[in-house]
Amino acid sequence: MPEKYEIVRKKVLTPDISSISVYEPLIAKKARAGQFVILRASPDGERIPLTVSSVSEELVTVVYQKVGDSTMTLDELNEGECLTDLVGPLGVPTPVEGVKRAAVVGGGLGCAIALPVAKALHDAGAKVDLIGGFRTKDLVILEDEMRAACDTLYICTDDGSYGYNGFTTGKLEELLKAGETYDRVYAIGPLVMMKFVCRLTKPYDLPTIVSMNPIMIDGTGMCGCCRVTVDGKVKFACVDGPDFDGHRIDFDETIARASTYKEFEQRRRAEHKCRLEGMTNG
Numbered sequence: 001m002p003e004k005y006e007i008v009r010k011k012v013l014t015p016d017i018s019s020i021s022v023y024e025p026l027i028a029k030k031a032r033a034g035q036f037v038i039l040r041a042s043p044d045g046e047r048i049p050l051t052v053s054s055v056s057e058e059l060v061t062v063v064y065q066k067v068g069d070s071t072m073t074l075d076e077l078n079e080g081e082c083l084t085d086l087v088g089p090l091g092v093p094t095p096v097e098g099v100k101r102a103a104v105v106g107g108g109l110g111c112a113i114a115l116p117v118a119k120a121l122h123d124a125g126a127k128v129d130l131i132g133g134f135r136t137k138d139l140v141i142l143e144d145e146m147r148a149a150c151d152t153l154y155i156c157t158d159d160g161s162y163g164y165n166g167f168t169t170g171k172l173e174e175l176l177k178a179g180e181t182y183d184r185v186y187a188i189g190p191l192v193m194m195k196f197v198c199r200l201t202k203p204y205d206l207p208t209i210v211s212m213n214p215i216m217i218d219g220t221g222m223c224g225c226c227r228v229t230v231d232g233k234v235k236f237a238c239v240d241g242p243d244f245d246g247h248r249i250d251f252d253e254t255i256a257r258a259s260t261y262k263e264f265e266q267r268r269r270a271e272h273k274c275r276l277e278g279m280t281n282g
């Protein structure tokens, strides 16, 4: 039997994105679409919130993008090695009840988070259009899994190298103009993409759920770090979300807050790369 928090399977999806399946039967049994875990890759490491992308009986799979120091440290772990700790499932599951026709829009890495949402809707009997957007064909991830989780999959690439030529919002607009009707739209991806999906669906009066991923520390509603403004009121993404009504979110404030630590993060990323290169050079 694997050890607690052991990485049983690791897959490289693109040069920057990998998935790990971790042995944690309790979380695997409880986690629902839209929920996340917080893990540490090393005893002195930062806490990393990652969305549960899929579960099997005993394994929790997360998909991560190497964007900085902590995710690069996580990526240094291989199959057979263990995470330091893993807590979850955290957050409120994505609401899927009562939806008969849905569009799920994922942007880049957001497709890994859109996947369980589409699957939950599909399993609950909804007809699901899944629109997955990527910069280019080489960056497309989880295509087979997404196709299996929906009725119709539309892959979009910004440069037209695969599927629909353009942004996910372009494809969604095309579908809406062609007369497609949905009970609800779910948008998961970069803040700017979610903002423009909401701008598009508002005139159609089409309920739109977005998944907010602000910086989180404790993940239990105590530090206040993950606050977002919804309808003028402060909400904590870790306990009130991460999903919110996209027509009520103050996106501009969230986008401004997301860049607060940019300089510090860039410095840590550069230091991490230097450390790795130092190790390779002997």
Ligand SMILES: Cc1cc2nc3c(=O)[nH]c(=O)nc-3n(C[C@H](O)[C@H](O)[C@H](O)COP(=O)(O)OP(=O)(O)OC[C@H]3O[C@@H](n4cnc5c(N)ncnc54)[C@H](O)[C@@H]3O)c2cc1C
Binding pocket: 036, 046, 047, 048, 049, 050, 051, 052, 062, 063, 064, 065, 066, 067, 068, 069, 070, 071, 072, 109, 112, 113, 212, 213, 214, 215, 216, 217, 242, 258, 262, 265, 266, 268, 269
């Ligand atoms: C609820 C939730 C679910 C998430 N799901 C995923 C996922 O499935 N896959 C994935 O690759 N990423 C996910 N993220 C983002 C992921 O947590 C960050 O990319 C990671 O913490 C970056 O750490 P770093 O040290 O490698 O990068 P840094 O250089 O520290 O930061 C790079 C960027 O990551 C974000 N970030 C940094 N620290 C945190 C933090 N503690 N909490 C949230 N965001 C942070 C910031 O936007 C920052 O600009 C999720 C975040 C949240 C809040």
Ligand code: FES
Binding pocket: 215, 216, 217, 218, 219, 220, 221, 222, 223, 224, 225, 226, 227, 236, 237, 238, 239
């Ligand atoms: S992460 Fe601390 S309140 Fe949400």
